[in-house]
Amino acid sequence: MQTISEQDRRLIEAMQDGLPLEPNPYAVIGRRIGMDEAEVLRRIAALQACGVIKRFGIIVRHRELGYLANAMVVWNVADEQAALLGRRLAKFDFVTLCYRRARRLPDWPYNLYCMIHGRDRKVVMQQLASIIDRCGLRGVPYRILFSRRRFKQCGARYLSRATELERPPVTARRAVGR
Amino acid sequence: MDARDRLIINELQGGFPICERPYAETGAKLGMSEDELIARIDRLLATETLSRFGPLYHAERMGGGLSLAAMRVPETDFDRVTQIVNAFPEVAHNYARDHELNMWFVISTEHPERVDEVMDEITRESGYAVYKMPKEQEFFIGLRLEA
Numbered sequence: 145m146q147t148i149s150e151q152d153r154r155l156i157e158a159m160q161d162g163l164p165l166e167p168n169p170y171a172v173i174g175r176r177i178g179m180d181e182a183e184v185l186r187r188i189a190a191l192q193a194c195g196v197i198k199r200f201g202i203i204v205r206h207r208e209l210g211y212l213a214n215a216m217v218v219w220n221v222a223d224e225q226a227a228l229l230g231r232r233l234a235k236f237d238f239v240t241l242c243y244r245r246a247r248r249l250p251d252w253p254y255n256l257y258c259m260i261h262g263r264d265r266k267v268v269m270q271q272l273a274s275i276i277d278r279c280g281l282r283g284v285p286y287r288i289l290f291s292r293r294r295f296k297q298c299g300a301r302y303l304s305r306a307t308e309l310e311r312p313p314v315t316a317r318r319a320v321g322r
Numbered sequence: 323m324d325a326r327d328r329l330i331i332n333e334l335q336g337g338f339p340i341c342e343r344p345y346a347e348t349g350a351k352l353g354m355s356e357d358e359l360i361a362r363i364d365r366l367l368a369t370e371t372l373s374r375f376g377p378l379y380h381a382e383r384m385g386g387g388l389s390l391a392a393m394r395v396p397e398t399d400f401d402r403v404t405q406i407v408n409a410f411p412e413v414a415h416n417y418a419r420d421h422e423l424n425m426w427f428v429i430s431t432e433h434p435e436r437v438d439e440v441m442d443e444i445t446r447e448s449g450y451a452v453y454k455m456p457k458e459q460e461f462f463i464g465l466r467l468e469a
Contacts, residue, residue, distance in 0.1 A: 204371070
């Protein structure tokens with residue numbers, strides 16, 4: 145955790161609904177917050193370098209790309225093996241997220257999570273079988289939680305402070321149902 | 323969505339240039355003009371093939387709070403609880419999943435202490451417990467789905 149300067153906060157806020165679809169988007173962002181383009185470029189590079197900006201680009205809707213099955217697979221692995229297994233799971237192309245999380249005993253003994261996206265459930269089950277086989281996870285307790293409905297998928301909002309600055313044309317969209 | 327849209331999606335999942343004319347630069351790489359690239363991204367957003375175009379922030383590194391959360395909600399009450407949960411601006415994703423714990427969502431807040439407050443407020447309004455599943459370690463993935 146680190147302290148974010150007021151200037152960076154304004155920059156982050158100005159971009160949180162998306163990048164303007166104009167030839168010089170960073171200059172447009174800069175004009176909204178009174179920062180020149182060169183400074184915007186420098187600050188974005190710095191925010192990327194320190195990890196505040198994880199990545200820059202698009203976020204796809206999996207279903208719309210034909211990835212109809214989305215499974216959260218949770219494993220109950222020995223704590224001392226979790227880091228090693230997590231790194232191995234993360235290497236599979238079809239694993240799109242991988243985390244170690246706290247267990248919630250007694251109801252929920254699982255501590256390693258991975259998200260698998262596939263064209264359909266059958267493909268996801270084959271991918272899961274391949275993970276179990278190649279990571280030596282046979283016999284390790286797991287659950288597979290397919291998603292049934294997506295109620296909300298929008299970019300997380302990080303700054304809630306109201307702003308009087310003009311909003312960019314692309315706003316976070318909310319998905320309802322299938 | 324056509325072959326050129328797929329090109330764009332596959333390219334942009336890997337990042338976007340930070341320079342004065344980023345659309346021109348990316349367009350040149352893909353063999354299309356700046357105007358065409360902008361128009362196509364605009365359309366992919368409008369048709370909701372893409373949910374977002376821009377930076378993805380790391381909530382904790384910004385000093386904010388983030389946690390996965392899960393609830394056990396009876397089917398008969400599911401729609402009501404969905405409305406309550408989704409009404410919170412701090413809820414970024416919400417999926418129904420096949421399990422006793424059947425509602426899963428992410429809470430992302432500007433201040434860390436707000437995560438627990440949101441969970442408490444959801445419990446109060448819905449009448450159901452919210453399980454907090456905080457992250458302990460993230461394993462890096464270059465998120466890419468072939469379009």
